[in-house]
Amino acid sequence: MKVYFDNPEFDGQLLRTLGYVYYGGADVGECLTTAQRIQEGDAGSWYDEWCRTADRVYAAAAASLAGGHPVSAREAYLRASNYYRTAYIHLFATPVDPRVVQAYDRQTDAFRKACPLFAPAFEPIQIPYEGTTLPGYFFRADAAGEPRPTLIATDGYDGTVEELYFEVAAAALRRGYHCLAFDGPGQGGVLVKQQLYMRPDWEHVVTPVVDYALSRPEVDPERIALFGVSFGGYLAPRAATAEHRLAACIADAALYDVGAMVRGAFPKELLEQIAAGDAAVLQPIFDQIMQNPTQRFVFERGMWVHGVPTPWAYVQAMPQYSLAGIAAQIRCPTFLSEAENDRRAGGGKALYDALTCPKEYVLFTDAEGAGEHCEAGASSLFHQRVFDWLDGVLAPRR
Numbered sequence: 001m002k003v004y005f006d007n008p009e010f011d012g013q014l015l016r017t018l019g020y021v022y023y024g025g026a027d028v029g030e031c032l033t034t035a036q037r038i039q040e041g042d043a044g045s046w047y048d049e050w051c052r053t054a055d056r057v058y059a060a061a062a063a064s065l066a067g068g069h070p071v072s073a074r075e076a077y078l079r080a081s082n083y084y085r086t087a088y089i090h091l092f093a094t095p096v097d098p099r100v101v102q103a104y105d106r107q108t109d110a111f112r113k114a115c116p117l118f119a120p121a122f123e124p125i126q127i128p129y130e131g132t133t134l135p136g137y138f139f140r141a142d143a144a145g146e147p148r149p150t151l152i153a154t155d156g157y158d159g160t161v162e163e164l165y166f167e168v169a170a171a172a173l174r175r176g177y178h179c180l181a182f183d184g185p186g187q188g189g190v191l192v193k194q195q196l197y198m199r200p201d202w203e204h205v206v207t208p209v210v211d212y213a214l215s216r217p218e219v220d221p222e223r224i225a226l227f228g229v230s231f232g233g234y235l236a237p238r239a240a241t242a243e244h245r246l247a248a249c250i251a252d253a254a255l256y257d258v259g260a261m262v263r264g265a266f267p268k269e270l271l272e273q274i275a276a277g278d279a280a281v282l283q284p285i286f287d288q289i290m291q292n293p294t295q296r297f298v299f300e301r302g303m304w305v306h307g308v309p310t311p312w313a314y315v316q317a318m319p320q321y322s323l324a325g326i327a328a329q330i331r332c333p334t335f336l337s338e339a340e341n342d343r344r345a346g347g348g349k350a351l352y353d354a355l356t357c358p359k360e361y362v363l364f365t366d367a368e369g370a371g372e373h374c375e376a377g378a379s380s381l382f383h384q385r386v387f388d389w390l391d392g393v394l395a396p397r398r
Helices: 008-023 028-037 043-066 070-087 098-117 163-174 188-192 203-214 232-240 258-263 268-276 279-289 293-306 311-320 348-354 379-393
Strands: 123-129 132-139 148-154 178-182 219-229 248-252 334-339 359-364
Touching (some): 008 070, 008 163, 028 043, 028 070, 043 070, 043 098, 098 123, 098 188, 123 203, 132 163, 132 188, 132 203, 148 232, 163 178, 163 219, 203 219, 232 248, 232 334, 248 379, 258 311, 268 311, 279 293, 293 311, 334 379
Parallel strands (some): 219 248, 248 334, 334 359
Antiparallel strands (some): 123 132
C-alpha cells in the first residue's frame, strides 16, 4: 500500500507514523509535508526533516501550555513525541549514532510533558527487574481506583513504550481497560539507555511485570491480558507458555518459529557457512545482501537489538526464538493476527495449529486496508476485532 515513497522502508515507516492519526499521534498534513522535504533513501535527510517538524510542534505545545491551553498542549506534545521517534528509525544500527539517543530522549520528554495533561494523568513507572528497573507507564481508564481488567503491552524491536500508547493503550482506555506498557530488554530505553539486549525467554521479563501489576489495587488479578506487537508477536506467546496468571494473550503479527523463518531466506550452503562462521566467505555475500534496503534495515536493527557484532551472528542467534514444541504450554485464550502483505512476520497459522488452548486467528487483508505490518493504517479495524474478542474472554463471570 504505497503512500508516497518508492523506497519500501521509507514508505512503510511513513505509513506507521500516519497510522497514529487515529489516536492523536500524527496529523496528515504534517506528515505529508515532512515527506515532501525528504531526499528519498537518505537517512540523514529523513532524520533532519522529521526533527524539524517535531521541533516546531513541540514549540507550539510549549506555547499552548504557557498560554493556559492544556488540551492543545497535550495534543501537540503527543504528535511531537511520535515525530521524534520516527526521526531516528533509519539510523537504528550500531555503532549507535548520537542522533538516535538525542531523538529518543526528545520523544520521551515530549510524551512525559503530555502525561500530566490527561485526566487521570498518565503515570510513569519503574518495574523491578533483575537488579535494575524497566521503564513503563500505567494508564488508568478512570480515577475510581476500582479493580478493572488490565492489558499489559509489550513491543517489538524498534518501538518504544511511549509508542505503545498509540499502538494499543489509547484503544484500551476507550474501552474501560487499564493498560500497563513497558520496555523490556532490547527495546526502547532499556536498549538505548541501559544497553540491555533482547532475550528469547520473555517469561522472565513478563513475570516481574505481572508481579508489579498485581501490586496495584486498580488491577483485577483475574483479568490480566498480555498484548505483543511486531516482534512482540513472538514475545507475548512465549511469555504465556510459562506465566499462567494471564487470562488472555494477543499476538499481533503472530510468530511461531523466527529462526526457521530467517533460515528459510537463505540457501542450505550459505547456512552451513554461517554455522562455520567463515568470515572470508560470508562478508562479500552479506555485503551484497545489505544492498537491499529492506534486508539492510532488518540486519542492522537486529544486530543492535540482539547485541551481536555481525549479520551471521544475528542469524545464528535466531533459532532460540521459537515456539515449536512449547506452544501447547499456553493455557489462556489466545488471539493471533497476521496481515496479508506483511514482509516482516509469518507463521501465525502454524502457531494457531500448535495451540491447544481456546484460540482465535484473524488474517487482515489488503482489501480492507489492513494488509501491512501490524495492520498499519487500520488501527480502528484491528482494535475493533481484538477488543471485541477480549471483551468476551474477560467478561465478568456471573
